[in-house]
Amino acid sequence: MKARRREVWFVALGLCAAAGTALAQSAQTLPMEDLARRAAGALARLEFKIANEFIGEARSFGQCICIDAKRGTFLTGDVPLGVPVGELKDFVLIPASNAGKRVKAQLITRDPEENLTFIRALEPHKFQELKFASSKGLKLGQRVVAVGLMRPQFGNVPYAGTGVVAAKLRLPDEVIYVSGGELTVASSPVMTLDGKVVGIVGGQLPMLTRMTVRGRWMDTRMVGRMRTSFFVPTDEFAHVIANIPAPSQPRKLPWMGNLNFEPVTEETAAVTAGLKGRPAVMVGRVLSDSPASRAGLKQGDVIVAFAGRPLEKLPTPRLVAAGLQRQLIRHKVGEKVKVTVLRQGKETDITVTLAPRPPLPGEAPRYYNGALGIATRDLVLLERYAGRAEPLTDQGVLITAVRSKSPAADGKLQPGDLITSVNNKPIKSVAELKAVLSPLVKGDAPVTFTVKRNGMPVACVVKPPRPSPSR
Numbered sequence: 001m002k003a004r005r006r007e008v009w010f011v012a013l014g015l016c017a018a019a020g021t022a023l024a025q026s027a028q029t030l031p032m033e034d035l036a037r038r039a040a041g042a043l044a045r046l047e048f049k050i051a052n053e054f055i056g057e058a059r060s061f062g063q064c065i066c067i068d069a070k071r072g073t074f075l076t077g078d079v080p081l082g083v084p085v086g087e088l089k090d091f092v093l094i095p096a097s098n099a100g101k102r103v104k105a106q107l108i109t110r111d112p113e114e115n116l117t118f119i120r121a122l123e124p125h126k127f128q129e130l131k132f133a134s135s136k137g138l139k140l141g142q143r144v145v146a147v148g149l150m151r152p153q154f155g156n157v158p159y160a161g162t163g164v165v166a167a168k169l170r171l172p173d174e175v176i177y178v179s180g181g182e183l184t185v186a187s188s189p190v191m192t193l194d195g196k197v198v199g200i201v202g203g204q205l206p207m208l209t210r211m212t213v214r215g216r217w218m219d220t221r222m223v224g225r226m227r228t229s230f231f232v233p234t235d236e237f238a239h240v241i242a243n244i245p246a247p248s249q250p251r252k253l254p255w256m257g258n259l260n261f262e263p264v265t266e267e268t269a270a271v272t273a274g275l276k277g278r279p280a281v282m283v284g285r286v287l288s289d290s291p292a293s294r295a296g297l298k299q300g301d302v303i304v305a306f307a308g309r310p311l312e313k314l315p316t317p318r319l320v321a322a323g324l325q326r327q328l329i330r331h332k333v334g335e336k337v338k339v340t341v342l343r344q345g346k347e348t349d350i351t352v353t354l355a356p357r358p359p360l361p362g363e364a365p366r367y368y369n370g371a372l373g374i375a376t377r378d379l380v381l382l383e384r385y386a387g388r389a390e391p392l393t394d395q396g397v398l399i400t401a402v403r404s405k406s407p408a409a410d411g412k413l414q415p416g417d418l419i420t421s422v423n424n425k426p427i428k429s430v431a432e433l434k435a436v437l438s439p440l441v442k443g444d445a446p447v448t449f450t451v452k453r454n455g456m457p458v459a460c461v462v463k464p465p466r467p468s469p470s471r
Contacts, residue, residue, distance in 0.1 A: 029193040032145065032160060039147035039189050039197075040158035041128030042066040044103070045094040046076055046119065052087045054368035054375040054401065063149055063187040064093070064119055065200070067241060069129040072121030073108070075241065076187045077202055079117040081110060082362035093121055096149055099156045101125070109245045112253055112363075113329050114237045118244055130189055132241060133196040135233030138176065140165055145191050146201055146231065148184030159184060161228065172314060172323035175202075175230050183228040190231045199231040239330070253329045254354035256297070256339075257290020258283050259385055261324050263317030264302060272302055273345030279311040279320045280304050280342070285385065295352040297339065304347070305340035307331065328354075358382060367397070367430035371441045371465055373406020374399055374413060378430050394452055395428040396420040411462030417451035424448070440464065 046062040062078025079088065091105040103125050108118040121127070138144075142165045150157050163181030168174060176199060183190065183201050190199040245251040262282040269275055283301040286292045303324065304311060312323045331337060331354055339350045358381040366377040376397045384392040396418040402408045419427050422436045440447050441464045449460045 030195050032162075035145050035191055035193070035195060036147050036158055036160045038128070038195065039130065039191065040096045042069075042130040042189070043096045043147065043149055043158060044074065044127070045096075045149055045152060045156050046074075046078060046105075047090075047092045047094065048079070048088055048107075049090045050080075050083055050087055051089055052366075052368045052375075053370035054373075054403070056370075061152075063185055065187065065189055066127040066129045067131070069127050072105075072127070073244070074105070074119040074121070075200075076117050076119060077115055077200065078187050079107070079110065081112065081115045081117075084363075084366060085110070091119060093119070093125075094152070094156055095125060095127065096158050097156060099152055109247050109250055111237075111240045111245070111251055113251075114240050116237060116240055130197050132234040132238060133198055134238070135176075135198040135235045138165055138168075138192075138198055138233060140167070143193055144176075144178065144198070144231075145193065146183040146188045146228075147191070148188035148201070161188075163229070169230075170314060170319065172312070172319050172326050173236055174233055176233055178229050178231065183231060185228065197234070199233040200237075201228055202230065202232040252333050252356040254331050254333045254335065255291070255357035256328065256352050256354065257292035257294075258286045258297070258299070259382065260284035261303070261321040263321045265317050272342060274342050274347060275302065275304070278304050279313045281311060281321045281324045283341070287381075287385065291352050291355045295339075295350050297341070297350055297352060298343070301341040301343050303339055303341050305338075307337045329357075365430050366400075367434045369408075369437060369441060372408045372437075372447075372462055373403030374408040375401040376419065376430055376433060379418070394418060394420060395426070396452065397427055397430050397433045399451070407462050407465055411449070411460045413449060413451065413460050413462065414453065417449075417453050417458070417460075419449055419451050420457070421450040422447060424450075 042065055044064055044066070046064045048060055049057050050060055051057045062076055064074040064076035067073055067075050074093065085107060088107055091107060093103040093105045095101050104122045105119050106122055108120050110117045143162060144165060146161045147158055150159055161182045161184045163178030163183060165176055166179035167177040169177055186201050186203065188201040189197050190201060191197050262284050264272070264280045264282055268282070269280070281303045283297060283299055283303060286297055286299050306324060306327055311320055314320050314323055333354055333356050336351050336353050339352055341348055341350060361380055361383065364377045364380050366375065368375050376399050379398055399413060399415055399417045399419060401415055402413055419433060421427055422433065423440070425436050427433050427436065444464060444466065446461045446463050449462060451458050451460060
């Protein structure tokens with residue numbers, strides 16, 4: 001699930017386990033053994049490989065939950081979203097307590113909003129399924145149970161963790177903090193004592209300790225074993241499970257065409273006519289020929305309502321801005337939304353037709369050349385504008401990694417270089433780079449890369465490795 005650096009709002013603090021156990025449960029409670037057995041039948045260890053010409057093959061592991069036994073559909077948050085689908089292969093499910101059983105599987109689709117991946121079993125096995133219930137009724141002091149799988153070297157056996165709901169955090173997504181115990185590994189289901197599945201263990205927030213250095217307070221990340229104390233409630237991702245995209249039609253997130261939403265600070269709010277203390281967000285740079293620009297939205301407009309609803313009041317301006325972004329991506333591409341803005345003290349409604357969000361760096365086409373030892377990808381639209389007064393107009397392919405002691409490293413190529421030509425042939429995309437470079441690395445003639453480095457052109461000469469005698 002999401003594991004971004006965010007500000008934290010503690011709705012309630014400091015509930016101890018004793019307080020939680022003293023609260024009476026309104027529904028019938030089930031024995032811990034029954035809860036663990038029920039969840040374990042739906043769990044599987046997930047194994048898969050990440051493979052490309054640059055790194056070769058790397059094995060990766062995770063855990064997943066069966067949400068539809070008839071179709072063999074599983075849910076997991078353990079597949080890295082930044083790895084292209086084409087580099088993921090050889091998916092295998094290992095049922096709980098059955099380290100010798102291996103069920104072939106395949107990736108169905110991924111959700112870019114919640115960082116969830118859906119897997120399908122390709123072979124029959126009697127998995128049970130878990131149905132997620134609404135988390136709306138979770139109360140502070142209520143005890144919850146998580147069930148996960150031990151590592152394969154310990155037999156892939158299920159184990160349980162328990163704790164008390166101590167706080168509901170708004171980041172702006174809701175995350176539940178548990179105290180008085182510890183949950184299990186990521187992608188574990190979280191249940192109430194009456195058996196309702198109300199969430200999933202996700203990426204853990206960093207644990208910080210406050211210390212004073214030379215009279216100044218500093219927050220320091222704690223090093224060592226991290227307790228699993230947070231889970232994501234069902235209501236944050238139920239809309240994704242209810243509408244699993246088809247493999248041929250992956251979900252696209254919507255976009256208005258502005259680079260960012262800027263927080264409205266107290267100082268800005270004080271000089272913004274007509275705001276009247278309402279939560280608001282300022283529109284950042286608006287790209288030309290974007291949905292926002294075509295609708296008439298301008299940089300500096302102050303948004304006070306979105307899709308007919310006032311912006312949510314949250315403790316900090318940054319959370320308000322993040323909350324609007326969260327609200328935006330839950331709409332659909334092609335949908336028309338009403339954006340209410342303040343401009344020169346006057347309130348105006350602007351209708352914006354949402355377009356697909358441009359690719360992020362992790363979604364850009366890639367090309368690896370193992371012989372030379374470089375990893376590259378296309379530039380994305382947002383990179384051409386981020387932190388620049390004028391957009392970057394150079395065409396080329398970005399070097400993302402250079403293997404040490406490789407021909408590319410010997411030729412002084414560096415990560416961050418923008419390849420603009422190879423042997424004087426212009427390069428605009430990874431497809432062009434592959435077409436030009438592939439035949440050259442099979443020979444023994446030096447290859448000249450022209451790159452942009454810190455805005456200046458640099459020529460780098462790379463010698464292909466000598467072909468083996470068998471070639």
